[in-house]
Amino acid sequence: MLRLPGARLENGDMFIPEVLMSAQTMSVCLDILKPLLGDDEGVQSANVIIGTVKGDLHDIGKNLVSMMMESGGMNVHNIGVDIEPEEFVNQIKEKNASIVCLSALLTTTMPMMKQTIDAISEAGLRDKVKIMIGGAPVTQSYADEINADGFTPDAGSAAKLAKALAA
Numbered sequence: 624m625l626r627l628p629g630a631r632l633e634n635g636d637m638f639i640p641e642v643l644m645s646a647q648t649m650s651v652c653l654d655i656l657k658p659l660l661g662d663d664e665g666v667q668s669a670n671v672i673i674g675t676v677k678g679d680l681h682d683i684g685k686n687l688v689s690m691m692m693e694s695g696g697m698n699v700h701n702i703g704v705d706i707e708p709e710e711f712v713n714q715i716k717e718k719n720a721s722i723v724c725l726s727a728l729l730t731t732t733m734p735m736m737k738q739t740i741d742a743i744s745e746a747g748l749r750d751k752v753k754i755m756i757g758g759a760p761v762t763q764s765y766a767d768e769i770n771a772d773g774f775t776p777d778a779g780s781a782a783k784l785a786k787a788l789a790a
């Protein structure tokens with residue numbers, strides 16, 4: 624049976640460099656295939672915004688999540704690191720996003736996830752988007768505490784959850 628890189632990473636029988644290589648290969652293949660697929664081919668095309676929150680420069684895990692989501696056929700806008708809450712709000716409007724992914728690797732920048740969610744609520748966009756959070760120090764209980772819609776501990780399960788939230 625074919626087992627995807629995300630599942631193999633979760634199980635610990637594939638490592639990050641191999642997942643990065645296969646995700647990059649998949650991304651190049653998708654660029655070639657996308658124009659050949661019609662709108663009704665079942666490709667999940669939810670607009671996803673992903674970025675690392677203000678004050679945090681870590682991006683390896685966030686880029687891995689981005690690539691796994693792209694490999695799953697989602698339309699991912701990876702907006703970088705050190706992103707202000709207001710910039711997430713602007714990007715949601717500009718890209719008509721339905722999913723927003725926030726990454727943080729520092730305990731000191733985790734509160735910025737809450738500030739970003741608050742800014743999205745204040746802009747009147749909270750009902751329009753599903754918000755996922757992640758990064759090594761992040762937990763499900765923190766996601767519950769700040770009213771995020773989802774948390775996963777790795778890139779493979781993040782791509783699966785994004786598809787479920789977009790459905």
Ligand code: B12
Nearest residue numbers: 679680681682683684724726729730756757758759777778
């Ligand atoms: C690489 C690294 C750096 C690099 C970052 C390079 C880059 N381009 O990203 C550099 C050298 C720049 C760096 C700097 C710093 N770092 Co650093 N860094 C790391 C290190 C070694 C690895 C992080 C990593 O890439 N992991 C691999 C990826 C694949 O894992 P991941 O990020 O967790 O992502 C996975 C999941 O969490 C999840 N995920 C990630 N994002 C998202 C988002 C969503 C929505 C979802 C659903 C899932 C998800 O999926 C990913 C893939 O499976 C960690 C230690 C460690 N072992 O974790 C320290 C670490 C994170 N750093 C740390 C620190 C302290 C710093 C500095 C403050 C050091 C300093 N004094 O300058 C600065 C901060 C700079 C800043 N303002 O951000 C501490 C944080 C401690 C804490 N409790 O807050 C750590 C834990 C090291 C330590 N043990 O002290 N760092």
